[in-house]
Amino acid sequence: MSEQFDEGARGRQGPGGPGVPRWVKIFAIAAAVLVALVVVLLLSGHGPGRHAQAASSFSVLW
Amino acid sequence: MVKPAVRRGLLVVHIAASVGWIGAIAASLALAVVAFVTTDPAVAGAVYRVLEPLAWAALVPFSFAALVTGVIQSLVSPWGLIRHYWVLFKLVLNVFAVAVLLLYMQTLAGFARAAAGGGAAVPSLSPVVHAAAAIVLLLIALVLSVFKPRGLTTWGYRRQVEPARRSR
Numbered sequence: 001m002s003e004q005f006d007e008g009a010r011g012r013q014g015p016g017g018p019g020v021p022r023w024v025k026i027f028a029i030a031a032a033v034l035v036a037l038v039v040v041l042l043l044s045g046h047g048p049g050r051h052a053q054a055a056s057s058f059s060v061l062w
Numbered sequence: 063m064v065k066p067a068v069r070r071g072l073l074v075v076h077i078a079a080s081v082g083w084i085g086a087i088a089a090s091l092a093l094a095v096v097a098f099v100t101t102d103p104a105v106a107g108a109v110y111r112v113l114e115p116l117a118w119a120a121l122v123p124f125s126f127a128a129l130v131t132g133v134i135q136s137l138v139s140p141w142g143l144i145r146h147y148w149v150l151f152k153l154v155l156n157v158f159a160v161a162v163l164l165l166y167m168q169t170l171a172g173f174a175r176a177a178a179g180g181g182a183a184v185p186s187l188s189p190v191v192h193a194a195a196a197i198v199l200l201l202i203a204l205v206l207s208v209f210k211p212r213g214l215t216t217w218g219y220r221r222q223v224e225p226a227r228r229s230r
Contacts, residue, residue, distance in 0.1 A: 021213040025148045031154065038162075 064138040072121060076135045079127035080200070086120035087196045094189035106185050107177040113189060114174040125160045131154060145218030148206045155203045159196055166192055 090113060097109035132152065136143045144150050169188065214222065 017230075021147065021211065023211050024151075024213050027151055031151075 063151065069135070069138055072135045072138065073197065074092060076128065078132035079124055079131050080204075082097050083121070083124035084200050084204075086116070086124055087193055090116060091190065091197065094193050098185045098187060100185065103184075110129065110170075110173040110177040110189075114167070114170040117163070117170055121163060122167070125156075125163055129156045129160055138228035140220070142218060143220060144215055146210075147213040147215055148209075148211050150215060151202050152203045152206050155199050159199050162192070163196070 093109045093116070094114060097113075099104040100106055133143060136149050140150050143153065173186070173189070223225075
């Protein structure tokens, strides 16, 4: 959140709206993939609980 | 409107919190790598015992400080919180990283308990992966802050054009 406000960074302004820049679409797809990955990992048993259980068993195993 | 000097002061606090957060993650990553590659189980155990307090003492406070100061900074600056895509993405990245960090605290607590139990800890790749991913997220946020790629959200566009329409 820079102090300087660049007028050139305001974005494209078409008559019907600002339009969605290409970098935003790429970021949105990457974010969706990331969220999907997290959901899949959580549903497949990867998560805080699994790690905690695994960690607590280390002392027994060793 | 907030005075420029106050905005700059808030920006300094936000940058300091963000730098502190990246630094704390870098320290965690370095320790996690040491624990993963070491052949000495005692060293790995010592690292797993210290990762949790390090996270509570530095990662969590700095992450919340970066989030809160970032929101305040955006609200008192012309950029706004949801007017520009780059600010919005930074907010999403920050919230996501804080949420994952808080969830991962349970894992770190588990590692710490196991290491404190007296047994030797098994090296785990999990802290390495999570710390590396966190650094990548924060570097993306840093790049967005520096380059400020253009793009108004629909809400930001309306905020910009409606005063102009009213003045006609």
